[in-house]
Amino acid sequence: AHLDRIAEVDNQTGAFLHVTGERALEQAKAIDDRRAAGEKLGPLAGVPLAVKDVFVTRGVPTTAGSKILEGWLPPYESTVSQRAQDAGLVVIGKTNMDEFGMGSTNENSAYKPAGNPWQLARTPGGSSGGSAAAVSAFEAPLALGTDTGGSIRQPAALTGLVGMKPTYGTSSRYGVIAFSSSLDTPGPIGRTVLDVALLHEAISGHDPHDSTSLDRPVAPIVDAARRGAADGIRGMRIGVVKELLGAGLEPGVRAEFERGLDALRELGAEVVEVSCPHFEYGVAAYYLIAPSEASSNLARFDSVRYGLRVGDDGERSLEEVMSLTREAGFGPEVKRRIILGTYALSAGYYDAYYGQAQKVRTLIARDFEAAYSQVDVLVSPTAPTVAYPLGKVNTDPLAVYLLDLTTLPASLAGTPAMSVPVGLADDPLEPGNQRLPVGMQIMAPELRDERCYQVGAALE
Numbered sequence: 001a002h003l004d005r006i007a008e009v010d011n012q013t014g015a016f017l018h019v020t021g022e023r024a025l026e027q028a029k030a031i032d033d034r035r036a037a038g039e040k041l042g043p044l045a046g047v048p049l050a051v052k053d054v055f056v057t058r059g060v061p062t063t064a065g066s067k068i069l070e071g072w073l074p075p076y077e078s079t080v081s082q083r084a085q086d087a088g089l090v091v092i093g094k095t096n097m098d099e100f101g102m103g104s105t106n107e108n109s110a111y112k113p114a115g116n117p118w119q120l121a122r123t124p125g126g127s128s129g130g131s132a133a134a135v136s137a138f139e140a141p142l143a144l145g146t147d148t149g150g151s152i153r154q155p156a157a158l159t160g161l162v163g164m165k166p167t168y169g170t171s172s173r174y175g176v177i178a179f180s181s182s183l184d185t186p187g188p189i190g191r192t193v194l195d196v197a198l199l200h201e202a203i204s205g206h207d208p209h210d211s212t213s214l215d216r217p218v219a220p221i222v223d224a225a226r227r228g229a230a231d232g233i234r235g236m237r238i239g240v241v242k243e244l245l246g247a248g249l250e251p252g253v254r255a256e257f258e259r260g261l262d263a264l265r266e267l268g269a270e271v272v273e274v275s276c277p278h279f280e281y282g283v284a285a286y287y288l289i290a291p292s293e294a295s296s297n298l299a300r301f302d303s304v305r306y307g308l309r310v311g312d313d314g315e316r317s318l319e320e321v322m323s324l325t326r327e328a329g330f331g332p333e334v335k336r337r338i339i340l341g342t343y344a345l346s347a348g349y350y351d352a353y354y355g356q357a358q359k360v361r362t363l364i365a366r367d368f369e370a371a372y373s374q375v376d377v378l379v380s381p382t383a384p385t386v387a388y389p390l391g392k393v394n395t396d397p398l399a400v401y402l403l404d405l406t407t408l409p410a411s412l413a414g415t416p417a418m419s420v421p422v423g424l425a426d427d428p429l430e431p432g433n434q435r436l437p438v439g440m441q442i443m444a445p446e447l448r449d450e451r452c453y454q455v456g457a458a459l460e
């Protein structure tokens with residue numbers, strides 16, 4: 001049924017870069033056979049899964065949304081997509097994304113834009129825009145994304161879905177094409193908090209193949225999602241981050257967020273205002289750290305090891321071939337970040353830029369620690385706006401970067417954060433049109449991911 005749905009609507013949503021139809025049907029059949037043979041299978045067995053094209057999948061094309069990887073067939077499988085399949089999920093395809101995860105609108109995909117199923121001429125968000133569009137358009141019930149600075153939470157918010165960025169180090173980066181290694185975090189996107197909890201639990205846990213993977217037991221997230229729905233959140237203390245309600249927040253988004261806060265109060269939670277004074281420097285710190293790490297990670301695309309190779313005529317030097325390949329293979333945003341990051345890391349500037357950004361990162365983590373000594377979770381709007389029209393903001397990189405204000409603090413601190421739908425708001429540009437989804441971000445202390453589920457399930 002999902003493959004039929006893809007055939008019907010994917011030329012409009014642009015959610016998939018590659019559909020693995022036959023393989024999926026074979027895998028689904030194998031699961032049916034196991035079930036028929038009396039094997040007791042888990043709750044996700046046979047459920048279709050859309051996988052962001054940044055996860056390497058054995059024998060299935062993987063591009064990270066970039067031309068430089070066109071034609072590459074990975075010889076191995078990422079830990080997270082492997083664990084999902086071990087739980088019985090059936091991969092039905094690889095989803096569209098901003099090139100290497102760099103972007104917030106999916107318009108930086110080297111292949112095609114993706115449309116928001118609520119209004120196709122609008123962005124589904126990014127960088128996991130294809131994953132969000134696929135689930136929102138009922139092309140898949142669940143999807144995997146990655147969140148470096150908001151790329152799971154923001155697309156979930158703009159398409160009316162639930163998206164979760166786990167605690168950094170609890171979902172493996174092995175086989176996830178690297179953007180910014182100290183920030184990259186795989187996680188689930190789905191339609192309900194419980195769906196997302198089930199996938200989150202299936203993909204989590206220590207992985208010896210990832211040197212930053214934490215050797216800690218998986219938080220009881222499925223239980224928390226069920227408990228939140230059953231018992232609510234009576235007595236919980238919830239902090240509203242003052243600094244994340246500032247300039248640029250659309251009045252309609254603010255109104256729906258306030259309605260969400262009212263719902264939390266009605267459920268018996270105590271809602272208080274909290275100040276995190278360094279959050280306003282999150283954008284500046286992130287846009288030094290992420291491009292710096294990216295400039296180093298992307299050095300591996302050298303025309304020799306993977307995919308594209310341009311100008312290799314037997315005459316040109318290796319350096320020329322490398323340079324022609326990188327010029328043809330990378331899009332403008334990727335080049336911008338490589339240049340930014342290379343500059344920020346260069347001798348003489350390292351302390352002034354990268355070093356300074358790392359200090360700000362520590363201050364943001366301390367703001368979180370101080371806040372969590374007073375409250376159980378923090379909340380904010382997930383994104384300052386509803387989904388904007390394609391082509392509107394992506395011409396101005398700085399304007400797009402500023403939209404990440406709300407999601408970046410939890411990324412820099414490595415702490416868990418979820419987006420859950422709280423309502424629909426008018427688009428300020430076209431007030432008479434279809435109202436568009438608004439998400440509430442629920443943030444929790446490191447390794448306390450279950451609190452996001454408890455509050456998210458109560459709110460839902």
Ligand code: GLN
Nearest residue numbers: 101102103148149150151
């Ligand atoms: N929008 C942010 C960026 O462009 C975050 C992207 C992400 O989380 N992968 O870097």
